[in-house]
Amino acid sequence: MNTINTMANKTLALIIGASILSAGVGASAVAAYYSKSGSSEPVAEEQMNADISGVSGDTSSDLMKYMDTTAGTRAVSPESAFKEETVYVIAGREGSVKKIIVSDWIRNTAGKTGVEDVSELPDISILKDGESFTMGGGNTRVWDTxxxxxYYQGNIEKELPVDMKVSYxxxxxxxxxxxxxxxxxxVTIRYEYKNNTSVTKEIDGKQETLYVPFTMLTGVLMDNAVFSNVSVSNGKIVNDGSRxxxxxxxxxxxxxxxGITPDxxxxxxxxxISADCVNFSLGMTVTIASTELLNQIDPDKLSGGALGTGAAGSGADGSEEPLDLNASMKELTDAMDQLIDGSSDLYDGMCTLLTKSEELVDGVNKLAxxxxxxxxGTAAVDDGAGKVDKGMGDLYAGMSELDSHSAELNDGAKKVFESLLATAQEQLTAAGISVPxxxxxxxxxxxxxxxxxLDDSAVYQQALETVTSAVEGKRDYIRSQVTAAVQSEVESQVTSAVKAEVSGKVTAAxxxxxxxxxxxxxxxxxxxxVLExxxxxxxxxxxxxxxxxxxxxxxxxxxxAVDQQMKTSEVASLISQNTDAQMETAQVKNQINAAIDQQMASSDVxxxxxxxxxxxxxSSDIKALIDKNTDAQVEKAISETMAGDEVQSKLKAASAGAQKVIALKASLDGYNAFYLGLLDYTGGVRKVLAGAGELKKGTSDLKKGTKQVKDGMAELCDGILTLKDGLPALVExxxxxxxxxxQLSDGMKEFNEKGIQKLVELVDGDLAGVVTRLRATLEVSKEYCNYAGIADDMDGSVKFIYKTEEIEG
Known part of the structure; x- marks a missing residue:
């Protein structure tokens, strides 16, 4: 298996293997390439994605997790600036281009003063505060840094290197x-890509047209409530349960x-992509176009019958040796033979495991x-501990009886005290005095x-604060009433003004x-x-x-003659008089009024x-008016309440109330002295009971411990029985x-026949010709490093992100 993984990372296998295994076996390798962690700085990502309308969102973020293309970007030289460009293509549902947004990040790794940049963007937005530039000739900008x-971005209208067409x-x-x-x-969704970018290269003495080798990676997020039985022609499918x-x-x-023909x-x-769907709807899709996959291959290490990338190995002097592809194909074939043999051994081992499972069933039955x-047994122990605990409980109850009268006495005295306090509170409240x-x-x-x-000034101030608090508590209601009144007046004035305007237009018509x-x-x-x-x-x-x-x-x-008569002032005057007369008739006035009413009732008006x-x-004027009227109404309510009979009578009663409160406090102080003496007496009784309580606690803890042992044993027993019940499923x-x-053994044999052997057959063919064209293709790939423009002395990289519109009702 390690041999296959090593080969998958080598030069030609990376390209050709992707197509051979496109039926589903090799898609994971390509997806894995794009899921490696990159080296882009977080702040750069934030700047690059700023203000890109239509690209952000939950669906886009979920797709990009599976389509991260930051891996394998070109190394940045410390001696010159590097321009990293991302082109966002906002497309329609069928791939038509609606908008192209270019986002550029110039890495000033050399720390130069004044970075010269070239860009075809007509207008740009600077994404980082404090940056500025000076325009030069030929789309040149010199950045003052x-x-x-x-970091900057802008829109552009320019042919894309790859067109995408989506058919349904x-x-x-x-x-x-x-x-x-x-x-x-x-439903079937087909994404077709047309490569528009090519250059001419000399290959074996002939001028050949080569396309820039873009890798197109299309991602679609499908709701499992809508789609099922999903398949893809060449790619990978990941199901998280809901999507x-x-x-x-x-x-x-x-x-x-x-130069490889389809045969x-x-x-x-x-x-x-094909799937069964119910009530079709689909969110946005994302397609990434990049040359960075092939840029990882070093064309200088390609030669005749051998090629490599750096995973091939190292020579005696520590340098990388090229990969002998013919030898590697034999190695790959040998590895596949080992896998086929291993899958057969796996089947034999599973048969042995099935036989031993029957012995496991017998052992678990005895354990149960x-x-x-x-x-x-543990249940019986717990029952005995329960009896001991009950006996101690009876002992504690007897001792508690001795203390019960003290508790009743304390509680009764406390209730009497609390009753006196409640009565005093009610008297104060009835007198209009609010206290905690x-x-x-x-x-x-x-x-x-x-x-x-309870002196005159304090009582007045307290009453004022109480009234003010109550009125202020209704401020929102007062404001709503003021606002409603103002709005009614505004509606009346606006309606009159609009009706006047409508009336003028209707009358003129x-x-x-x-x-x-x-x-x-x-x-x-x-x-x-005239005829007469x-x-x-x-x-x-x-x-x-x-x-x-x-x-x-x-x-x-x-x-x-008629036209000449119609132009005379007499005829014009006659027309005007007759028109005025008609306008004054009841019929015309009714027509005008009806039209005005109809217009005023229309939804537009x-x-x-x-x-x-x-x-x-x-408007600020109306808001200020509402604030002013609200404040006035609040002040009015406070003044009227303070002048009312209720407040005035409470002010008069304040002086007499002070003497009553003094007498009330003296009465309560006398009962408090009695209550404190009673608490001292019952506290001594409580200490006698404490010793019996500690003994009761020990027996209770013992009972809890035996119950835990019983419960734990019950859970263990249940678990063993569950294991016993689950053994048939294990055997199954x-x-x-x-x-x-x-099935795995059969599948490995099929994979060897349809995949590996086809790769071996290709390598056994015109390998030298493929390597020569591959070297030229890699040169074209590395030369394509920008879309909207780049300075001659600057290196860079570019990727394109196509986002299609959602298909939803």
Whole structure:
């Protein structure tokens, strides 16, 4: 197994193995590559993701846990700045691009003063306070910094290096995402990637077009209440019980770059996800495009029949040796033979385990019988301890009888004292004096304070504070009443203003209609007069036109004469007078009023009124008016209450009440002296009882201990019986493991035939040609380090994150 893991990390196996194992075996290796922890600083992530609308959220965070691409980023040179760029593509449900957001992080590792940067972004937002720049020619910006990193972002309209198209199918038939909402059946979502970025390289003396080798990683978070039986063409599925995470991968253009035809090996350039769904809905999906997977391969270590990445091993001088792929394929084949042999041994071992399980069943049965006997014995011990405890309880009860009268005496005396205090409290309350609840310990201090407070000025101030507190407690209610009154007035004024505006517009519209009708009527009259001057009536004129007796020239002259008459001031005055007269008729006025009422009742006008009322009520002037009127009403309520008969009568009774309180305190002091003497007497009786109590506690502890032993033994017995009951399930489970190990053995043989042997066949073919094209492809991958622009003396890296719109009703 270690041999396979080592090979999976080596150069060609990393690329070709992903496609061979895309049926489900190798997807975990690619996903694992993207789940390694990166070295990006936390502050950088916070800056890079700031203000990226449409990318953040719970669903995005959950998907990115499975699609972290921070691993394997290029090493940052300490001598020059490094530009790390993330491109966020906000896409529609079918992959159409709606918005592209570029977020850049320039690492000023060299601590340069004035970092020169190139960017095609027309406008940028600086994400870190205190940074600034000076524009130069050719999209150049010189950042005014000494040693700080630089963070900025902006929008751009530019062709993406990879286009993504998302298609949807329900029960095998194409369907739009909008039509798919709420449907049920077998749904298929297909992500197709078109590589738009290529360069020309010389390979074996020929000019060849090579695509930039992007790795596309698409993640979808599926609700298990909606989706089941999920599958993916090339990827990995993780189910946490409530949701299923599907991560698929593809390499658009890589098969062309390596010159590998589909009949030899199908390198995936699309991802297809299928599932049974009920009431379809789907959240956002995330696709990541990056060249960093292939950037981990060093093209300088590729040669003829050998290639390597650094996992191949070290030479005698400590340097890395290239990997002999032909030898490694033999090693991989040998390892698979060992796995197949091991799976057969596993099956034999499971058969032995099943046989030994029967012996285990016999032993557990004997253990259960002994546990039942031990349980019965501990129960008998606990019963004896209970009898001892009961005897001590009877002894303690007898001694308690001696103390019971003392307790009753103490309690009775206390109740009498508390009754006296309660009566005194009621008398003070009836006299209008509010004091804390009096107890045996605080009554003296409380009454002394009352005596001090019962002078004229103190009583008045107390009454004022009480009244003010009561009124202030109703301030919110007073404010609500004031607000309601103000709002009613505001609504009235706003409604009147809006109605006036509506009335003007409606009247103008109706007048236009009336004026049009009056103008038409006047024109008819003018036409009749013009025709009369020509010796004909309107009927004769219309008949002549119909019979062709009146030519067009004559018609034009007549119409011209009419138009000339219509332009005269007399006719215009006549139209205006007739229009005014019509506007004054009851019919037109009723029409206007009805239209005004209809407009005022419409939802649009009501919304305008409501909006203006809300706006006016929110203004500082109205709020200040409400505050002012509320304060005035509060002061008024306080003044009226203080002047009332109730408060005034209490002020007069304060002086006489002081003498009564003094006499009340003297009476209570006398009873307190008696009560304290009684407590001293009963306390001595209590000490005699304490010794008997300690003895009773010991027997109680003994009973508790024996009960714990009995309960523990009962739990142990129950556990053993549960184990006994569970043995049939254990035997059944071992049987299933035996059957599963047989399936594993068969599966390993199938994996060897369909996966490993295909990889061996490819390596045994034109390996030299594949290595040559791979070296050129890796050079193209490393050269592509930016999307929106980068300075010539600056290195960098770039990744693209595509987010599609949710499909929900």
């Amino acid at each position: 000494t040693n700080d990193d630089i 199918f329900l029960d095998g038939s194409p369907i739009t995402p909008e039509e798919l909402i709420g449907k049920s059946g077998r 299923t995470v599907v991560v698929g991968f593809a390499f658009p253009g890589l098969s062309e770059d390596l 030899k090996m199908a390198i995936p350039d699309y991802v297809e 019988d002994g546990a039942v006997k031990l349980k019965n 609840k009096m107890t045996i310990s605080n009554y003296s201090e409380v009454l002394n304070n009352v005596i001090k407070s 109706v007048r236009q209609q009336v004026e049009t009708a009056v103008t038409a009527s006047v024109r008819e009259s003018v036409l009749a007069k 001057s020509q010796g004909m009536t309107k009927e004769q004129y219309e008949q002549g036109i119909a019979a062709g007796a009146i030519d067009s020239s004559t018609q034009q002259k007549i119409e011209g 009501q919304k305008i009124i409501s909006s203006k009322v809300s706006e006016t009520m929110a 489970g071992v049987t299933k493991l035996r059957d599963g190990s047989m």
